[in-house]
Amino acid sequence: MSEVSGQKKATVPLDPFDDNELVTAEDVRAYLTKNPDFFTQYPELVERLTIPHGHKGSVSLVELQSEQLRKKVRQLNYKLNQLIGIAKQNEKIYRVYTDLNVQLLHCQSVSDIQLKLEEVLQERLNLSSVVIKNFRGPHAIPELQRRLFAEKRFKNDSFFFGRLSQHERQLLFGDDTAESSALILLGEKKDLGILAVGSCDASHFTPDMDTLLLKQLQQILNIILPDLLEY
Template identity: 65%
Template sequence: MSDTAQQQVDRAMLTNYEKVAEVVSEKDVKNYLLENPDFFVKNPQVAEKLVISHQQKGSISLVELQSEQLRKKNRELSHKLNQLISIAKQNEQIYRIYADLNIQLLGCRFFSEVQDVLEDVMRQKLLLSAVTLKSFSGAHALPEIQRKLFIEKRFKQDCFFFGRLSQHETQLLFKDGNVESVALMLLGEKGELGILAIGSKDPSHFNPDMDTLLITQLQQFLNVLLPNLAGY
Protein backbone atom coordinates (compact mmCIF):
# COMPACT_ATOMS: atom_id res chain seq x y z
CA MET A 1 0.00 0.00 0.00
CA SER A 2 1.34 3.44 -0.94
CA ASP A 3 1.97 6.16 1.60
CA THR A 4 -0.93 8.19 0.19
CA ALA A 5 -3.32 5.27 0.45
CA GLN A 6 -2.15 4.51 3.99
CA GLN A 7 -2.69 8.13 4.97
CA GLN A 8 -6.22 8.00 3.56
CA VAL A 9 -6.93 4.85 5.57
CA ASP A 10 -5.53 6.43 8.71
CA ARG A 11 -7.62 9.57 8.21
CA ALA A 12 -10.72 7.46 7.67
CA MET A 13 -10.06 5.49 10.84
CA LEU A 14 -9.50 8.66 12.85
CA THR A 15 -12.69 10.14 11.44
CA ASN A 16 -14.59 7.03 12.47
CA TYR A 17 -13.05 7.20 15.92
CA GLU A 18 -14.14 10.84 16.23
CA LYS A 19 -17.71 9.92 15.31
CA VAL A 20 -17.73 7.05 17.78
CA ALA A 21 -16.31 9.34 20.49
CA GLU A 22 -19.43 11.45 20.26
CA VAL A 23 -21.56 8.56 21.58
CA VAL A 24 -18.98 6.55 23.53
CA SER A 25 -17.93 7.73 26.99
CA GLU A 26 -14.44 7.71 28.43
CA LYS A 27 -15.51 4.90 30.75
CA ASP A 28 -16.66 2.82 27.77
CA VAL A 29 -13.25 3.24 26.11
CA LYS A 30 -11.47 2.30 29.32
CA ASN A 31 -13.57 -0.81 29.82
CA TYR A 32 -13.13 -1.85 26.20
CA LEU A 33 -9.33 -1.55 26.36
CA LEU A 34 -9.25 -3.49 29.62
CA GLU A 35 -11.34 -6.24 28.08
CA ASN A 36 -9.19 -6.21 24.94
CA PRO A 37 -5.59 -5.77 26.08
CA ASP A 38 -4.29 -6.79 22.65
CA PHE A 39 -6.09 -3.94 20.90
CA PHE A 40 -2.92 -1.94 20.21
CA VAL A 41 -1.14 -5.09 19.09
CA LYS A 42 -3.80 -5.63 16.47
CA ASN A 43 -3.88 -1.91 15.64
CA PRO A 44 -0.27 -0.69 15.90
CA GLN A 45 -0.93 2.34 13.70
CA VAL A 46 -3.25 3.69 16.41
CA ALA A 47 -0.66 3.25 19.14
CA GLU A 48 1.93 5.05 17.03
CA LYS A 49 -0.31 8.11 16.67
CA LEU A 50 -1.16 8.42 20.35
CA VAL A 51 0.66 11.25 22.11
CA ILE A 52 0.57 11.33 25.90
CA SER A 53 1.47 14.29 28.07
CA HIS A 54 4.30 13.68 30.55
CA GLN A 55 5.18 16.07 33.38
CA GLN A 56 8.94 15.83 32.96
CA LYS A 57 9.39 14.80 29.33
CA GLY A 58 6.56 16.66 27.62
CA SER A 59 4.77 14.54 24.99
CA ILE A 60 5.79 10.89 24.68
CA SER A 61 4.45 7.86 22.83
CA LEU A 62 2.34 5.13 24.39
CA VAL A 63 5.22 2.67 24.05
CA GLU A 64 7.57 5.02 25.90
CA LEU A 65 4.99 5.51 28.63
CA GLN A 66 4.47 1.78 29.02
CA SER A 67 8.21 1.18 29.17
CA GLU A 68 8.66 3.83 31.82
CA GLN A 69 5.75 2.51 33.87
CA LEU A 70 7.20 -1.00 33.64
CA ARG A 71 10.61 0.21 34.82
CA LYS A 72 8.97 2.06 37.71
CA LYS A 73 6.98 -1.01 38.71
CA ASN A 74 10.14 -3.14 38.59
CA ARG A 75 11.94 -0.66 40.84
CA GLU A 76 9.04 -0.72 43.30
CA LEU A 77 8.94 -4.52 43.31
CA SER A 78 12.69 -4.67 43.84
CA HIS A 79 12.42 -2.24 46.75
CA LYS A 80 9.61 -4.27 48.36
CA LEU A 81 11.58 -7.50 47.88
CA ASN A 82 14.62 -5.95 49.58
CA GLN A 83 12.40 -4.82 52.45
CA LEU A 84 10.96 -8.33 52.86
CA ILE A 85 14.44 -9.85 52.83
CA SER A 86 15.59 -7.35 55.47
CA ILE A 87 12.57 -8.09 57.67
CA ALA A 88 13.13 -11.84 57.28
CA LYS A 89 16.76 -11.47 58.39
CA GLN A 90 15.72 -9.39 61.40
CA ASN A 91 13.06 -11.93 62.37
CA GLU A 92 15.57 -14.76 62.09
CA GLN A 93 18.01 -12.87 64.32
CA ILE A 94 15.30 -12.19 66.92
CA TYR A 95 14.19 -15.83 66.83
CA ARG A 96 17.77 -16.97 67.52
CA ILE A 97 18.03 -14.55 70.44
CA TYR A 98 14.84 -15.94 71.98
CA ALA A 99 16.05 -19.52 71.42
CA ASP A 100 19.32 -18.72 73.22
CA LEU A 101 17.34 -16.98 75.98
CA ASN A 102 15.32 -20.14 76.68
CA ILE A 103 18.51 -22.18 76.99
CA GLN A 104 19.96 -19.67 79.47
CA LEU A 105 16.76 -19.68 81.51
CA LEU A 106 16.97 -23.46 81.84
CA GLY A 107 20.16 -23.00 83.83
CA CYS A 108 18.55 -20.69 86.40
CA ARG A 109 18.05 -22.05 89.92
CA PHE A 110 16.55 -19.00 91.58
CA PHE A 111 13.94 -16.40 90.71
CA SER A 112 16.54 -13.64 90.91
CA GLU A 113 18.65 -15.39 88.27
CA VAL A 114 15.70 -15.37 85.87
CA GLN A 115 15.40 -11.61 86.32
CA ASP A 116 19.12 -11.16 85.62
CA VAL A 117 19.07 -13.30 82.47
CA LEU A 118 15.96 -11.59 81.10
CA GLU A 119 17.40 -8.15 81.74
CA ASP A 120 20.74 -9.02 80.16
CA VAL A 121 19.24 -10.44 76.97
CA MET A 122 16.46 -7.88 76.53
CA ARG A 123 18.71 -4.88 77.12
CA GLN A 124 21.97 -6.03 75.56
CA LYS A 125 20.78 -8.07 72.58
CA LEU A 126 17.31 -6.69 71.82
CA LEU A 127 18.28 -3.12 72.82
CA LEU A 128 15.23 -2.59 75.01
CA SER A 129 15.45 -0.03 77.79
CA ALA A 130 14.06 -1.86 80.83
CA VAL A 131 12.93 -5.29 82.05
CA THR A 132 11.32 -6.22 85.36
CA LEU A 133 9.88 -9.46 86.69
CA LYS A 134 7.36 -8.92 89.48
CA SER A 135 6.31 -11.93 91.53
CA PHE A 136 2.90 -12.21 93.20
CA SER A 137 4.34 -14.16 96.14
CA GLY A 138 7.44 -14.19 98.30
CA ALA A 139 9.45 -11.54 100.09
CA HIS A 140 9.66 -9.19 97.10
CA ALA A 141 6.11 -9.70 95.82
CA LEU A 142 4.21 -6.92 94.12
CA PRO A 143 1.84 -5.37 96.71
CA GLU A 144 -1.76 -6.60 96.46
CA ILE A 145 -3.15 -3.14 95.66
CA GLN A 146 -0.73 -2.72 92.75
CA ARG A 147 -1.46 -6.24 91.54
CA LYS A 148 -5.18 -5.49 91.39
CA LEU A 149 -4.49 -2.15 89.66
CA PHE A 150 -2.69 -3.79 86.74
CA ILE A 151 -4.97 -6.82 86.43
CA GLU A 152 -8.18 -4.79 86.46
CA LYS A 153 -6.88 -2.04 84.18
CA ARG A 154 -4.50 -3.77 81.75
CA PHE A 155 -5.55 -7.43 81.69
CA LYS A 156 -9.33 -7.28 81.39
CA GLN A 157 -9.60 -9.49 78.31
CA ASP A 158 -6.13 -10.91 77.72
CA CYS A 159 -2.96 -11.96 79.54
CA PHE A 160 -0.96 -9.49 77.41
CA PHE A 161 -0.86 -5.72 77.17
CA PHE A 162 1.03 -3.73 74.52
CA GLY A 163 1.15 0.03 74.44
CA ARG A 164 1.69 2.96 76.77
CA LEU A 165 1.19 3.21 80.53
CA SER A 166 0.45 6.14 82.76
CA GLN A 167 3.43 7.76 84.46
CA HIS A 168 2.34 6.28 87.80
CA GLU A 169 2.14 2.74 86.36
CA THR A 170 5.51 3.11 84.67
CA GLN A 171 7.17 4.16 87.92
CA LEU A 172 5.61 1.24 89.80
CA LEU A 173 7.12 -1.25 87.38
CA PHE A 174 10.35 0.32 86.16
CA LYS A 175 11.24 3.03 88.70
CA ASP A 176 13.96 5.00 86.89
CA GLY A 177 13.77 3.27 83.47
CA ASN A 178 13.45 5.33 80.28
CA VAL A 179 10.18 3.74 79.13
CA GLU A 180 7.67 5.08 76.60
CA SER A 181 5.92 1.85 75.51
CA VAL A 182 5.63 -1.55 77.17
CA ALA A 183 4.86 -5.22 76.73
CA LEU A 184 3.24 -6.74 79.83
CA MET A 185 2.40 -10.40 80.34
CA LEU A 186 0.71 -12.23 83.18
CA LEU A 187 2.57 -15.36 84.25
CA GLY A 188 0.93 -18.59 85.36
CA GLU A 189 -1.94 -20.65 83.97
CA LYS A 190 -4.39 -18.30 85.69
CA GLY A 191 -2.09 -15.28 85.99
CA GLU A 192 -1.18 -16.22 89.55
CA LEU A 193 2.64 -16.15 89.30
CA GLY A 194 3.48 -12.56 88.47
CA ILE A 195 4.04 -9.99 85.73
CA LEU A 196 6.87 -9.68 83.23
CA ALA A 197 7.23 -6.09 82.03
CA ILE A 198 9.45 -5.09 79.10
CA GLY A 199 9.93 -1.43 78.26
CA SER A 200 11.16 0.50 75.23
CA LYS A 201 12.13 4.16 74.93
CA ASP A 202 10.39 4.17 71.52
CA PRO A 203 6.70 5.14 71.99
CA SER A 204 5.65 3.00 68.99
CA HIS A 205 7.84 -0.07 69.61
CA PHE A 206 5.15 -1.97 71.52
CA ASN A 207 1.64 -1.56 70.10
CA PRO A 208 -1.64 -3.53 70.16
CA ASP A 209 -1.17 -4.74 66.56
CA MET A 210 2.24 -6.37 67.04
CA ASP A 211 2.87 -10.08 66.51
CA THR A 212 2.82 -12.09 69.75
CA LEU A 213 4.30 -15.44 68.65
CA LEU A 214 7.72 -15.18 70.32
CA ILE A 215 6.54 -13.39 73.44
CA THR A 216 3.78 -15.98 73.86
CA GLN A 217 6.37 -18.75 73.68
CA LEU A 218 8.44 -16.94 76.33
CA GLN A 219 5.38 -16.67 78.56
CA GLN A 220 4.65 -20.40 78.21
CA PHE A 221 8.27 -21.23 78.97
CA LEU A 222 8.26 -19.10 82.13
CA ASN A 223 4.94 -20.62 83.24
CA VAL A 224 6.65 -24.01 83.32
CA LEU A 225 9.99 -22.82 84.70
CA LEU A 226 9.09 -20.45 87.54
CA PRO A 227 7.08 -22.76 89.84
CA ASN A 228 10.02 -25.19 90.02
CA LEU A 229 12.64 -22.61 91.07
CA ALA A 230 14.01 -22.66 94.58
CA GLY A 231 13.25 -19.51 96.50
CA TYR A 232 10.21 -18.58 94.41
Protein backbone atom coordinates (compact mmCIF):
# COMPACT_ATOMS: atom_id res chain seq x y z
CA MET A 1 0.00 0.00 0.00
CA SER A 2 1.18 3.53 -0.69
CA GLU A 3 1.81 5.45 2.52
CA VAL A 4 0.41 8.62 0.98
CA SER A 5 -2.63 7.56 -1.01
CA GLY A 6 -3.46 4.29 0.63
CA GLN A 7 -3.75 2.79 -2.85
CA LYS A 8 -1.94 -0.29 -3.96
CA LYS A 9 1.19 0.63 -5.92
CA ALA A 10 1.54 -0.71 -9.46
CA THR A 11 4.08 -3.42 -9.77
CA VAL A 12 6.25 -4.59 -12.62
CA PRO A 13 6.31 -8.38 -12.92
CA LEU A 14 9.77 -9.83 -12.65
CA ASP A 15 10.78 -13.05 -14.31
CA PRO A 16 11.50 -15.61 -11.59
CA PHE A 17 15.14 -16.49 -11.06
CA ASP A 18 16.49 -19.70 -9.66
CA ASP A 19 17.87 -19.24 -6.15
CA ASN A 20 21.27 -20.37 -7.36
CA GLU A 21 21.18 -18.24 -10.53
CA LEU A 22 23.09 -14.97 -10.56
CA VAL A 23 21.48 -11.96 -12.24
CA THR A 24 23.97 -10.56 -14.75
CA ALA A 25 24.25 -7.03 -16.13
CA GLU A 26 22.92 -8.36 -19.43
CA ASP A 27 19.82 -9.69 -17.62
CA VAL A 28 19.15 -6.24 -16.17
CA ARG A 29 19.72 -4.61 -19.55
CA ALA A 30 17.35 -7.04 -21.27
CA TYR A 31 14.71 -6.52 -18.60
CA LEU A 32 14.85 -2.70 -18.77
CA THR A 33 14.76 -2.87 -22.57
CA LYS A 34 11.54 -4.89 -22.39
CA ASN A 35 10.09 -2.62 -19.68
CA PRO A 36 10.96 0.98 -20.62
CA ASP A 37 8.34 2.33 -18.17
CA PHE A 38 10.06 0.76 -15.16
CA PHE A 39 11.39 4.08 -13.83
CA THR A 40 8.00 5.72 -14.39
CA GLN A 41 6.56 3.34 -11.82
CA TYR A 42 9.55 3.76 -9.49
CA PRO A 43 10.57 7.45 -9.95
CA GLU A 44 12.46 7.55 -6.62
CA LEU A 45 15.08 5.24 -8.14
CA VAL A 46 15.90 7.77 -10.86
CA GLU A 47 17.21 10.25 -8.30
CA ARG A 48 19.13 7.61 -6.36
CA LEU A 49 20.92 6.09 -9.34
CA THR A 50 24.30 7.56 -10.27
CA ILE A 51 26.17 7.01 -13.49
CA PRO A 52 29.99 7.23 -13.85
CA HIS A 53 30.93 10.23 -16.01
CA GLY A 54 34.30 10.79 -17.63
CA HIS A 55 34.49 14.51 -16.71
CA LYS A 56 32.02 15.03 -13.86
CA GLY A 57 32.58 11.98 -11.68
CA SER A 58 29.14 10.52 -10.91
CA VAL A 59 25.93 12.08 -12.21
CA SER A 60 22.27 11.21 -11.77
CA LEU A 61 20.36 9.39 -14.45
CA VAL A 62 18.20 12.48 -15.01
CA GLU A 63 21.29 14.66 -15.47
CA LEU A 64 22.81 12.14 -17.87
CA GLN A 65 19.59 12.00 -19.91
CA SER A 66 19.41 15.80 -19.95
CA GLU A 67 22.99 16.03 -21.18
CA GLN A 68 22.36 13.46 -23.90
CA LEU A 69 19.24 15.36 -24.96
CA ARG A 70 21.18 18.65 -25.13
CA LYS A 71 23.83 16.92 -27.24
CA LYS A 72 21.19 15.63 -29.65
CA VAL A 73 19.67 19.10 -29.89
CA ARG A 74 23.07 20.59 -30.72
CA GLN A 75 23.63 17.94 -33.40
CA LEU A 76 20.19 18.56 -34.90
CA ASN A 77 20.80 22.33 -34.92
CA TYR A 78 24.13 21.78 -36.65
CA LYS A 79 22.52 19.58 -39.31
CA LEU A 80 19.68 22.07 -39.74
CA ASN A 81 22.14 24.93 -40.28
CA GLN A 82 23.97 22.78 -42.83
CA LEU A 83 20.72 22.11 -44.71
CA ILE A 84 19.81 25.80 -44.65
CA GLY A 85 23.25 26.68 -46.03
CA ILE A 86 22.90 24.10 -48.82
CA ALA A 87 19.40 25.36 -49.64
CA LYS A 88 20.65 28.96 -49.92
CA GLN A 89 23.53 27.89 -52.15
CA ASN A 90 21.16 25.86 -54.36
CA GLU A 91 18.82 28.84 -54.65
CA LYS A 92 21.72 31.05 -55.72
CA ILE A 93 22.81 28.53 -58.37
CA TYR A 94 19.24 28.13 -59.62
CA ARG A 95 18.87 31.91 -60.04
CA VAL A 96 22.20 32.14 -61.86
CA TYR A 97 21.23 29.47 -64.38
CA THR A 98 17.75 30.93 -64.86
CA ASP A 99 19.24 34.36 -65.63
CA LEU A 100 21.84 32.78 -67.92
CA ASN A 101 19.23 30.94 -69.99
CA VAL A 102 17.27 34.15 -70.56
CA GLN A 103 20.39 36.08 -71.55
CA LEU A 104 21.51 33.38 -73.97
CA LEU A 105 18.27 33.78 -75.93
CA HIS A 106 19.37 37.30 -76.83
CA CYS A 107 22.84 36.34 -78.11
CA GLN A 108 23.46 37.07 -81.78
CA SER A 109 26.56 34.96 -82.39
CA VAL A 110 28.51 32.01 -81.05
CA SER A 111 31.13 34.42 -79.69
CA ASP A 112 28.34 36.24 -77.78
CA ILE A 113 27.31 32.91 -76.26
CA GLN A 114 30.92 32.14 -75.30
CA LEU A 115 31.33 35.53 -73.62
CA LYS A 116 28.05 35.22 -71.77
CA LEU A 117 28.93 31.73 -70.50
CA GLU A 118 32.31 32.99 -69.28
CA GLU A 119 30.74 36.02 -67.63
CA VAL A 120 28.15 34.04 -65.71
CA LEU A 121 29.78 30.69 -64.98
CA GLN A 122 33.26 31.98 -64.23
CA GLU A 123 32.48 35.28 -62.52
CA ARG A 124 29.28 34.40 -60.65
CA LEU A 125 29.87 30.72 -59.90
CA ASN A 126 33.68 30.90 -59.63
CA LEU A 127 34.30 28.15 -62.16
CA SER A 128 37.74 28.24 -63.74
CA SER A 129 36.93 27.77 -67.42
CA VAL A 130 34.15 27.27 -69.93
CA VAL A 131 34.32 26.63 -73.64
CA ILE A 132 32.18 25.43 -76.55
CA LYS A 133 34.02 23.02 -78.83
CA ASN A 134 32.25 22.57 -82.16
CA PHE A 135 32.20 19.39 -84.21
CA ARG A 136 32.43 21.39 -87.46
CA GLY A 137 34.18 24.53 -88.62
CA PRO A 138 37.75 25.86 -88.50
CA HIS A 139 38.31 25.15 -84.79
CA ALA A 140 36.37 21.88 -84.61
CA ILE A 141 37.40 18.86 -82.60
CA PRO A 142 39.11 16.35 -84.94
CA GLU A 143 36.86 13.50 -86.03
CA LEU A 144 39.01 10.88 -84.31
CA GLN A 145 38.91 12.76 -81.00
CA ARG A 146 35.17 13.24 -81.36
CA ARG A 147 34.68 9.47 -81.69
CA LEU A 148 36.90 8.83 -78.67
CA PHE A 149 34.85 11.24 -76.56
CA ALA A 150 31.64 9.60 -77.74
CA GLU A 151 32.87 6.13 -76.81
CA LYS A 152 34.63 7.03 -73.56
CA ARG A 153 32.64 9.91 -72.04
CA PHE A 154 29.23 9.85 -73.71
CA LYS A 155 28.61 6.16 -74.17
CA ASN A 156 25.48 6.07 -71.99
CA ASP A 157 24.52 9.72 -71.52
CA SER A 158 24.95 13.19 -72.98
CA PHE A 159 26.60 14.37 -69.73
CA PHE A 160 29.93 13.58 -68.11
CA PHE A 161 31.12 14.72 -64.68
CA GLY A 162 34.52 14.00 -63.24
CA ARG A 163 38.21 14.10 -64.05
CA LEU A 164 39.68 14.02 -67.56
CA SER A 165 42.97 12.72 -68.86
CA GLN A 166 45.71 15.26 -69.48
CA HIS A 167 45.23 14.88 -73.24
CA GLU A 168 41.47 15.49 -72.95
CA ARG A 169 42.00 18.58 -70.77
CA GLN A 170 44.50 20.00 -73.22
CA LEU A 171 42.19 19.36 -76.17
CA LEU A 172 39.16 21.04 -74.52
CA PHE A 173 40.60 23.67 -72.20
CA GLY A 174 44.10 24.33 -73.50
CA ASP A 175 46.15 25.79 -70.65
CA ASP A 176 43.14 26.70 -68.50
CA THR A 177 42.67 24.89 -65.19
CA ALA A 178 40.20 21.99 -65.11
CA GLU A 179 40.87 19.65 -62.19
CA SER A 180 37.30 18.35 -62.57
CA SER A 181 34.96 18.91 -65.48
CA ALA A 182 31.38 18.89 -66.67
CA LEU A 183 30.94 17.93 -70.32
CA ILE A 184 27.62 18.42 -72.12
CA LEU A 185 26.98 16.97 -75.55
CA LEU A 186 25.15 19.50 -77.74
CA GLY A 187 22.67 19.03 -80.59
CA GLU A 188 19.37 17.24 -80.90
CA LYS A 189 21.27 14.57 -82.81
CA LYS A 190 24.39 15.07 -80.66
CA ASP A 191 26.13 16.59 -83.67
CA LEU A 192 26.85 20.22 -82.65
CA GLY A 193 29.70 19.98 -80.19
CA ILE A 194 30.63 19.87 -76.52
CA LEU A 195 30.12 22.45 -73.81
CA ALA A 196 33.01 21.94 -71.39
CA VAL A 197 33.09 23.54 -67.94
CA GLY A 198 36.13 23.21 -65.69
CA SER A 199 36.73 23.74 -61.98
CA CYS A 200 39.97 24.15 -60.06
CA ASP A 201 38.44 21.92 -57.37
CA ALA A 202 38.99 18.24 -58.14
CA SER A 203 35.86 17.29 -56.17
CA HIS A 204 33.51 19.92 -57.64
CA PHE A 205 32.13 17.84 -60.52
CA THR A 206 31.34 14.24 -59.56
CA PRO A 207 29.48 11.43 -61.37
CA ASP A 208 26.53 11.56 -58.97
CA MET A 209 25.67 15.20 -59.69
CA ASP A 210 22.12 16.24 -60.54
CA THR A 211 21.70 17.31 -64.19
CA LEU A 212 18.47 19.33 -63.97
CA LEU A 213 19.97 22.83 -64.42
CA LEU A 214 22.58 21.73 -66.94
CA LYS A 215 19.92 19.89 -68.91
CA GLN A 216 17.96 23.15 -69.19
CA LEU A 217 21.13 24.91 -70.37
CA GLN A 218 21.68 22.12 -72.89
CA GLN A 219 18.14 22.54 -74.23
CA ILE A 220 18.58 26.30 -74.65
CA LEU A 221 21.86 25.86 -76.53
CA ASN A 222 20.32 23.16 -78.72
CA ILE A 223 17.67 25.68 -79.76
CA ILE A 224 19.87 28.70 -80.51
CA LEU A 225 23.15 27.21 -81.75
CA PRO A 226 22.00 25.59 -85.05
CA ASP A 227 20.91 28.93 -86.56
CA LEU A 228 24.04 30.70 -85.39
CA LEU A 229 26.33 27.94 -86.66
CA GLU A 230 24.36 27.74 -89.91
CA TYR A 231 24.48 24.01 -90.19
